[in-house]
Amino acid sequence: MGIVKISDQLHDEIRHASRVMERSINSQAEFWIKVGRLAERNPNLTFADIMEKELLREKQIQGAVSD
Template structure:
C-alpha cells in the first residue's frame, strides 16, 4: 500500500543521478536502496554485490527466466 513519507532533500538529490542511470524514477531508486539495505542488514556476512545478484535472481525466477543447471 503506498504511503506518503517525508525524505530529506539531500537523499532525493543523491538518488536523482542513480535513478536516471538505471532508468528508474527517483522514488523507485530510493525503494531499491531501501530493499538492498534491508537485505544487507539481514545478511551481514554477504557482500553487497552478492545480495544484488540474489535479488536479481529472485526477480528472474518470478518472471519465469530460469533453466535447470546442467552438471558436467
C-alpha cells in the same frame, strides 16, 4: 502506500542516481530501501552477493510461474 519524509540532500542523490540508472525517482528509492533491508538482514553478504541471490530468487519465481 505512504509518504516517507527525506532530506533534500538525499532526494537530490536519489534523483541523480535515478537518471544514471534510468529509473524513476520512486523506483530508485525503492531499490535502495530494498537493498538496505536485505543488507541489514544479511550482514555477511556483499552487494554483489545480495544481487546474485535476488537474481536467483527471481529466476526461481519465474520458473515456478511458467510451470
